[in-house]
Amino acid sequence: MEILKVENVVKSFRDIIAVNDVSLSVSAGRIFGLLGPNGAGKTTMIRMITNIYMPDSGSITLFGQPVSSELQNRIGYLPEERGLYKKLKVIDQLVYFGMLKGMTRPNATTQALKWLAEFGAADWAGKKIQELSKGMQQKVQFICTILHEPDFLILDEPFSGFDPINVEALKNIILKMRGEGKTIILSTHVMQQVEELCDDICLINKGKAILSGRVREIKKSFGRDSVIMEFEGSNEFLNAFPDIEFINKSANRVEFKLNGMSSSDVLKAASESVEVIRFELAEPNFNEIFIDVVGTQEAENE
Amino acid sequence: MSRRSSKIATIINHEYITKVKSKGFIIGTLLGPLIMVALIAIPIATTLLSFEDSAKNIAILDETGTIGPKVVKLDPGRYYLTDKPEDLLKKRTLAEEIDGYLLIPSDAVQTGELEVYTRGGGGIGYLTILDKQLSKIIRRERLVQAGADTNVINLVNKGVSISTIKITEEGTEKDFTAALAGIGYVLGFVIYILMFVYGSFVSRSVIEEKANRIIEIIASSAKPFDILLGKVVGIGLVGLTQVVFWVILSAVLLASAGYIVDLFVNIDPEAIKAGMPQASDSNLPANFEIPSISPWLGVGFIFYFISGYFIYSTLFAALGSAVDQESDAAQLQIPVTLPIIIPILLIGNIIANPDGTLAIVLSLIPFFTPILMMVRVAATDVPVWQIAASVVLLISTFLGCLWVAAKIYRVGILMTGKKPTFKDIYHWIKLAK
Numbered sequence: 001m002e003i004l005k006v007e008n009v010v011k012s013f014r015d016i017i018a019v020n021d022v023s024l025s026v027s028a029g030r031i032f033g034l035l036g037p038n039g040a041g042k043t044t045m046i047r048m049i050t051n052i053y054m055p056d057s058g059s060i061t062l063f064g065q066p067v068s069s070e071l072q073n074r075i076g077y078l079p080e081e082r083g084l085y086k087k088l089k090v091i092d093q094l095v096y097f098g099m100l101k102g103m104t105r106p107n108a109t110t111q112a113l114k115w116l117a118e119f120g121a122a123d124w125a126g127k128k129i130q131e132l133s134k135g136m137q138q139k140v141q142f143i144c145t146i147l148h149e150p151d152f153l154i155l156d157e158p159f160s161g162f163d164p165i166n167v168e169a170l171k172n173i174i175l176k177m178r179g180e181g182k183t184i185i186l187s188t189h190v191m192q193q194v195e196e197l198c199d200d201i202c203l204i205n206k207g208k209a210i211l212s213g214r215v216r217e218i219k220k221s222f223g224r225d226s227v228i229m230e231f232e233g234s235n236e237f238l239n240a241f242p243d244i245e246f247i248n249k250s251a252n253r254v255e256f257k258l259n260g261m262s263s264s265d266v267l268k269a270a271s272e273s274v275e276v277i278r279f280e281l282a283e284p285n286f287n288e289i290f291i292d293v294v295g296t297q298e299a300e301n302e
Numbered sequence: 303m304s305r306r307s308s309k310i311a312t313i314i315n316h317e318y319i320t321k322v323k324s325k326g327f328i329i330g331t332l333l334g335p336l337i338m339v340a341l342i343a344i345p346i347a348t349t350l351l352s353f354e355d356s357a358k359n360i361a362i363l364d365e366t367g368t369i370g371p372k373v374v375k376l377d378p379g380r381y382y383l384t385d386k387p388e389d390l391l392k393k394r395t396l397a398e399e400i401d402g403y404l405l406i407p408s409d410a411v412q413t414g415e416l417e418v419y420t421r422g423g424g425g426i427g428y429l430t431i432l433d434k435q436l437s438k439i440i441r442r443e444r445l446v447q448a449g450a451d452t453n454v455i456n457l458v459n460k461g462v463s464i465s466t467i468k469i470t471e472e473g474t475e476k477d478f479t480a481a482l483a484g485i486g487y488v489l490g491f492v493i494y495i496l497m498f499v500y501g502s503f504v505s506r507s508v509i510e511e512k513a514n515r516i517i518e519i520i521a522s523s524a525k526p527f528d529i530l531l532g533k534v535v536g537i538g539l540v541g542l543t544q545v546v547f548w549v550i551l552s553a554v555l556l557a558s559a560g561y562i563v564d565l566f567v568n569i570d571p572e573a574i575k576a577g578m579p580q581a582s583d584s585n586l587p588a589n590f591e592i593p594s595i596s597p598w599l600g601v602g603f604i605f606y607f608i609s610g611y612f613i614y615s616t617l618f619a620a621l622g623s624a625v626d627q628e629s630d631a632a633q634l635q636i637p638v639t640l641p642i643i644i645p646i647l648l649i650g651n652i653i654a655n656p657d658g659t660l661a662i663v664l665s666l667i668p669f670f671t672p673i674l675m676m677v678r679v680a681a682t683d684v685p686v687w688q689i690a691a692s693v694v695l696l697i698s699t700f701l702g703c704l705w706v707a708a709k710i711y712r713v714g715i716l717m718t719g720k721k722p723t724f725k726d727i728y729h730w731i732k733l734a735k
Binding site: 014047050051052053069072073075077079081082083084085086088092096097099100101102144 | 306308309312313316320510511514515516517518519520521522523524525716729
């Protein structure tokens with residue numbers, strides 16, 4: 001089932017076109033990666049979905065209705081730039097944001113205390129935000145986003161500011177929410193997280209959607225063109241293949257693109273001169289796809 | 303309650319509660335009246351003190367033989383007669399043995415010209431007293447020399463006292479033009495301060511939410527117009543709470559003031575009640591009456607404060623939304639702060655002639671009305687049509703300001719980076735549909 005449908009949306013500010021004819025579709029119970037370099041138009045796109053901005057043209061449909069201030073209550077939005085009232089107590093902060101999303105005061109209070117406990121932060125309730133560490137503030141911010149139990153979440157760089165342990169915990173929460181049937185838009189620069197979490201993606205650059213679809217299919221379409229190889233001995237045998245494009249090159253380990261060369265030729269040459277420990281035909285990782293696609297577009301524009 | 307109005311209510315409640323619970327508010331509410339009293343009392347007290355302190359020891363070199371002793375009789379602690387030569391008196395003055403000397407030439411009664419020698423200064427207070435005292439003595443001496451009868455002299459010297467009495471439907475009552483003008487001045491000034499204080503509260507609150515990026519979360523939960531309205535109303539209610547507290551406090555103090563004065567000053571209560579003028583020769587006010595203040599003055603004060611606050615705070619909010627930090631706001635706010643300051647410069651003219659055309663016109667300019675109409679309402683009987691006109695003009699001006707401010711605010715809150723110019727802001731107004 002389609003939760004969000006964006007059709008031919010355009011948004012410009014004065015002479016800058018921030019979003020230029022973008023269409024995308026997000027299905028229920030999936031994690032959708034909204035990717036792109038800085039200034040690509042992701043935040044503008046998100047602000048239109050959350051009804052902060054109105055598109056100049058095109059349409060955005062959420063839960064089968066055009067976006068409106070009424071629908072805002074059903075969205076949980078974690079902006080990239082976090083913001084909390086420094087002098088407000090944690091509990092007052094959470095209750096205020098909960099009520100702004102349409103919760104009653106008692107309900108917001110109960111939920112806030114429940115989530116604080118879940119994050120092992122029950123005793124922060126009476127503390128002021130400015131007394132908390134950065135990581136603690138991030139947790140409070142995240143609770144603000146999910147307090148009203150929205151079915152649709154937009155998380156913009158949710159992992160920034162968290163230590164590795166908390167990143168894992170947060171990943172599990174996100175996956176758990178997906179398991180509960182919630183739909184999540186995840187915007188991030190860390191491509192490893194895209195591969196771990198996202199079901200679908202849309203890559204935006206310079207206001208245009210340049211790549212979209214299921215993560216599995218995109219990877220497949222980029223082919224098994226990379227080789228990861230570990231061996232003992234000199235890597236000089238690779239000099240025989242001038243077309244190889246190295247991604248990584250160290251004494252005993254290389255990662256390269258074949259660029260049309262036959263993988264069996266390479267393996268044969270290798271086995272003649274070194275002892276091969278590992279030879280793997282790998283799918284390209286998302287980092288490469290990202291750089292490749294964005295780089296190609298940059299080159300075309302020049 | 304609809305979803306939308308419940309969100310505005312949530313914002314109003316948040317702004318109100320966080321402000322009212324703050325220490326600053328509680329201290330301000332309690333100390334405000336004290337500061338106000340101090341602002342009025344200190345100039346009066348220092349003026350009074352200046353009459354006493356200067357020139358304690360003054361020699362009189364009298365060539366007439368008649369005026370000198372009369373001056374000494376007025377204040378024997380200050381004046382004494384001398385027959386020392388003027389040179390010596392000069393030296394003693396310079397040596398600070400005496401504060402100065404008064405030279406009464408032999409023809410002083412005819413010419414009325416006398417000379418006071420001091421080391422300089424002495425203060426206006428002292429000269430005013432001396433002038434009054436000597437005029438009286440010389441006037442009397444002239445009459446004596448002209449052979450006037452003692453009765454005639456007493457009659458001439460009897461002071462003149464004008465009491466203004468106002469005619470109303472209920473009969474006559476004492477008119478307190480001067481006192482009421484003073485009250486008008488104070489009330490106008492308090493509105494001026496409150497508009498500034500609460501306007502900057504709104505501006506600071508907007509900038510805080512923008513600088514801390516809280517606004518993005520709020521804007522994804524409510525309409526910018528509702529956020530602006532909720533904020534302005536919430537902080538306005540804080541101001542209203544404070545003002546209503548002060549009005550009630552003043553009412554209680556005024557109601558008990560007559561009673562308190564009665565306790566300390568023994569005046570015939572009937573005289574106070576009737577407000578009858580009393581002829582008096584002294585420089586003191588005829589009596590200690592407290593002008594009866596209409597409760598409408600309190601209502602007017604609250605209305606003009608609130609309407610002025612609404613007009614200016616929406617504009618302050620709009621300009622606050624345009625900047626990233628508070629230090630950038632001051633320059634941009636000049637066009638808004640100027641119309642608050644101008645009426646303060648005009649109060650003097652308004653009080654001098656509160657019923658004049660200038661006063662009527664100025665007090666009906668909506669940006670000046672909160673202060674100037676307040677002054678007029680206190681100082682004179684403003685015709686009902688003018689009050690009605692001011693109410694209509696204020697309300698429509700507020701709606702206009704809110705309309706413009708909401709447009710600027712909508713764009714401004716999410717605009718970061720470059721400090722905008724007025725041209726940019728004009729563009730935002732056009733941009734917002």
